[in-house]
Amino acid sequence: MPTPDVLVLGAGTAGSIITRRLLDAGLTVTLVEAGGADTNPAIHDMSRVGELWLGPEDWGYFSAPQRNAMDRRLHIPRGKVVGGSNQLNGTIWVHGSPWDYDQWAAAGNTGWDWESVSPLFKRIESAQSPEGLIDTVEPDLSPIQQAILDSAVAHGLPLNSDYNSGDQEGVSRMKLNLRDGQRLSTWAAYMRPVIDHARLTLETDALVHSLIVSDGTVRGVRIIDADGRRRELHAGLVVLSGGAIGSPTILLRSGIGPADELRQHGIDVVADVPGVGKNLQDHFLVPVIFGTDRPIDPPLPFQPVTQTQWFWKSDPTLPVPDTQPINFSVPFYYDDGMTGPASGFTLHAGLIRPHSIGSVTLRDTDPASEPIIDFNLFDDERDLRALVRSVRQCREVGRQGPLADEWGAYEALPGPDADDSDEALAAWVRRAVNTYHHQAGTCRMGTDAEAVVSPGLRAIAVENLMIADASVMPSVTTGNTNAPTAMIAERAAELITAGLTSNPRSTKE
Numbered sequence: 001m002p003t004p005d006v007l008v009l010g011a012g013t014a015g016s017i018i019t020r021r022l023l024d025a026g027l028t029v030t031l032v033e034a035g036g037a038d039t040n041p042a043i044h045d046m047s048r049v050g051e052l053w054l055g056p057e058d059w060g061y062f063s064a065p066q067r068n069a070m071d072r073r074l075h076i077p078r079g080k081v082v083g084g085s086n087q088l089n090g091t092i093w094v095h096g097s098p099w100d101y102d103q104w105a106a107a108g109n110t111g112w113d114w115e116s117v118s119p120l121f122k123r124i125e126s127a128q129s130p131e132g133l134i135d136t137v138e139p140d141l142s143p144i145q146q147a148i149l150d151s152a153v154a155h156g157l158p159l160n161s162d163y164n165s166g167d168q169e170g171v172s173r174m175k176l177n178l179r180d181g182q183r184l185s186t187w188a189a190y191m192r193p194v195i196d197h198a199r200l201t202l203e204t205d206a207l208v209h210s211l212i213v214s215d216g217t218v219r220g221v222r223i224i225d226a227d228g229r230r231r232e233l234h235a236g237l238v239v240l241s242g243g244a245i246g247s248p249t250i251l252l253r254s255g256i257g258p259a260d261e262l263r264q265h266g267i268d269v270v271a272d273v274p275g276v277g278k279n280l281q282d283h284f285l286v287p288v289i290f291g292t293d294r295p296i297d298p299p300l301p302f303q304p305v306t307q308t309q310w311f312w313k314s315d316p317t318l319p320v321p322d323t324q325p326i327n328f329s330v331p332f333y334y335d336d337g338m339t340g341p342a343s344g345f346t347l348h349a350g351l352i353r354p355h356s357i358g359s360v361t362l363r364d365t366d367p368a369s370e371p372i373i374d375f376n377l378f379d380d381e382r383d384l385r386a387l388v389r390s391v392r393q394c395r396e397v398g399r400q401g402p403l404a405d406e407w408g409a410y411e412a413l414p415g416p417d418a419d420d421s422d423e424a425l426a427a428w429v430r431r432a433v434n435t436y437h438h439q440a441g442t443c444r445m446g447t448d449a450e451a452v453v454s455p456g457l458r459a460i461a462v463e464n465l466m467i468a469d470a471s472v473m474p475s476v477t478t479g480n481t482n483a484p485t486a487m488i489a490e491r492a493a494e495l496i497t498a499g500l501t502s503n504p505r506s507t508k509e
Ligand SMILES: Cc1cc2nc3c(=O)[nH]c(=O)nc-3n(C[C@H](O)[C@H](O)[C@H](O)COP(=O)(O)OP(=O)(O)OC[C@H]3O[C@@H](n4cnc5c(N)ncnc54)[C@H](O)[C@@H]3O)c2cc1C
Pocket: 009, 010, 011, 012, 013, 014, 015, 032, 033, 034, 035, 077, 078, 079, 080, 081, 082, 083, 084, 085, 086, 088, 089, 090, 091, 092, 093, 094, 206, 207, 208, 209, 241, 242, 243, 244, 246, 247, 250, 367, 436, 437, 438, 439, 469, 470, 471, 480, 481, 482, 483, 485
C-alpha cells in the first residue's frame, strides 16, 4: 500500500471532519477506527439511543470508584463505531459560551478566542454557510416537553430562542443534528458522501496500539487489524483523534507521557510529558424523576427523547451558567436500585462548570484494556453545591405550571423521603450522579509545562504528530462538547492544509 500523506487515528466527531477536509484539499488519507460500520438502526433513530449503551458500539467503560459518590463506578459510554461518540450522543448542538474561548485565549492559546473561532462554527452549519454540512433543527416538542418548557417559564426562567446567540441563559428548545428525522453525525455529513474516494483508505475494526517514533519523530502507527494481524502503517503526518479517553491512552502506550507512570508499566520513555491523561474534565447529571397522573405517550419512532434544556447560574455572581438541566420524556432509571413508575419524565440537574479535575491512566499495556478513568468527583465542594442547587430547582419546576396542573406530576426520585435540606439533596447527588458524557482536556493545548499540544495542535514533545479532538480543550466548554470538537477539527484541517501547501511532508509550525 502506498504511504498516505496523513494517517488519521479515530473516525469520531473530529476524525471524520479532518479526513474529509484533507481529501478535499487533495491529500491522501488513511483513516483508522477501532469500531465498525454504523449499521445498527438504533444509531439513526433518536427514540432508541438508550439501546446503544453497553452494546457493540459502546467502549463500555466504567470509572474508578468515586470516593465522594458512594464508591460508585459510573458507566462511561463512548462510541466505538465510525462516527465515534457522535453516533451515541443526543445530537444537541451547543457552541458553548464566548467566555469559554476567551478564557482559552487568555491562558496563552492565541487564535482560540471567540472572535477567532465563531467563523468556524458558522462554516460548519448549513443554516449559516453555503459550505456548511451540519444541519441543526428544532423538532416539534412532544406534549410533555412543551409542558416542561412552560413549567420552567412559570418557575421564572426566561425563554431563550437561541442559546447559541452568545447568551445562553434561560430555557430553550434544543437544536439537534438531524436530517430527515435521523441522526446526522459528522461521519454521515462529511464522510458518507466520499466513502469511495480514490485517495481514502479506511481501516475499520482496527485497534491502534501505539505510535511508531524514531529520533523524536512520529513515523506511523502499530495497529491490530480486523483479522487480528499486527501491522504497521506509515505516513508523513499522523493526526490523533481518538477522543478524550482514546488519545491519551495511545500516547501513553507509545511512551509519551509522565515518565514515572510509563516506567511503572515497563514502557520505554520516548518523551516525558507530564500532562498526558491529566486535566480530565467532564459534566455531570443527577436525575429527578417524576410520575404523572395523566399518562405520557412513549416517544414515537424517531422522536428525540430529549428536546428541552436550560442554562442557569446556581450563583448569580458567576460569569457564565454553571448548570444545564436537560429533560427526558421518559423516566430514566440509571441502575437497578432506581425504581418508580413506568411512565413519567426526568429533569436532570446538570453541572457544566466543574472544578474537580480527574485523570486517565493506563491499567496495563494491553490496548484492549479499560484505562483507569478517575473523575475525582466532588474533590472540590463547589461542584456538589452547584448540583444540590440544580436538583432543588428541578424539583421546583416539576411542582408547578402545566406539569403540576395538567399532568399531575409527582416526584418519584429522590421522592418524598428526601427533604429539601442541603444534606438530603447532597445524599441524592452522591447516590445518583452520572456523567453527562463530555470528557475533555486530557491532552490539553497550552504553552506551559503541562501542555501536551501547542495552540497550533502540534504535539509539543515529538515531530509529525497533531492531536485534534475533545482531548485538546484547555477547559471543558459551557455546554455539550460535540460542536466545540467539530470546531477544533475544522481548525485542525485548516492548519494542516495551510502548513502543507508549500511542503507536504513538513509539519513544523
Ligand atoms: C452517550 C453520549 C451522549 C452525548 N450527547 C451529546 C450531545 O447531545 N451533544 C454534544 O454536543 N455532545 C454529546 N456527547 C459528547 C460528544 O459526542 C463528544 O464530545 C464528541 O463526540 C467527542 O468527539 P471526539 O472526536 O473527541 O471523540 P469520539 O467521537 O469519541 O471519537 C474517537 C474515535 O476514536 C476511536 N478510537 C479510540 N481509541 C482508539 C484506538 N485505540 N484505536 C482505534 N480507534 C480508536 C473511537 O472508537 C472513536 O470512534 C455525548 C457523548 C456520549 C457518549
